Amino acid sequence: MKMPVYAIFLIALILSGCDQITQRLGLEDPGAKEVRLENDAKAVGSACRHSGRAIEDCYSIYSWLPRAGIFAGWKEMDAYMRENQLETIAPQLPPPEPPSNSKKKKKPAAAEAPAEVEAKKDVEGAAKSDGKSAEKAAGKH
Numbered sequence: 099m100k101m102p103v104y105a106i107f108l109i110a111l112i113l114s115g116c117d118q119i120t121q122r123l124g125l126e127d128p129g130a131k132e133v134r135l136e137n138d139a140k141a142v143g144s145a146c147r148h149s150g151r152a153i154e155d156c157y158s159i160y161s162w163l164p165r166a167g168i169f170a171g172w173k174e175m176d177a178y179m180r181e182n183q184l185e186t187i188a189p190q191l192p193p194p195e196p197p198s199n200s201k202k203k204k205k206p207a208a209a210e211a212p213a214e215v216e217a218k219k220d221v222e223g224a225a226k227s228d229g230k231s232a233e234k235a236a237g238k239h
Contacts, residue, residue, distance in 0.1 A: 135163060135164060135167070136164060136166075136167045137167075138163060138167070139160070139163040139164050139165075139166070139167025139168045139170075139171060140167050140168075140170050140171035140174070141171060142156065142160050142163055142167075142168055142171060143156060143167065143168035143169060143170060143171025143172035143173075143174075143175065144171040144172065144174060144175035145171075145175075146159075146160075146168070146171075146172055147171070147172045147173075147175035147176050147179065147186075148175055148179065148184075148186065148187060149186060149187055149188065149189045150186030150187070150188065150189075151189070153168070153169060153172050156168050156172065159193040159194075160193075160196075161196060162196050162197060
């Protein structure tokens with residue numbers, strides 16, 4: 099009698115964790131992902147309108163989101179702001195980088211930093227050596 103109760107409890111526990119497991123593994127239902135992206139796009143579109151950004155700027159900044167959703171959110175916020183006579187609010191932060199490009203851009207930036215340091219050292223070293231060679235040339239003559 100107790101064994102089936104424990105088995106049912108164990109099965110219920112395992113099945114309740116399926117959503118958490120799939121989310122951690124990055125496995126997402128395509129329909130749910132589409133709905134989530136559409137809602138994100140609407141939120142971004144309305145935020146862009148509220149901050150006074152042009153719709154074309156929102157398209158280019160948030161290129162990974164569907165344009166139709168961005169436009170729908172932008173249009174809804176535009177109507178709301180006109181109806182309630184709200185002013186735009188200037189954005190305080192620069193726009194974020196797309197998720198796929200953020201990892202790629204960080205690595206070259208880190209690689210460029212040592213190259214810039216080496217270039218500065220080479221320029222400083224060349225300037226010092228030019229000064230020394232000029233002094234040596236003046237001393238020899």
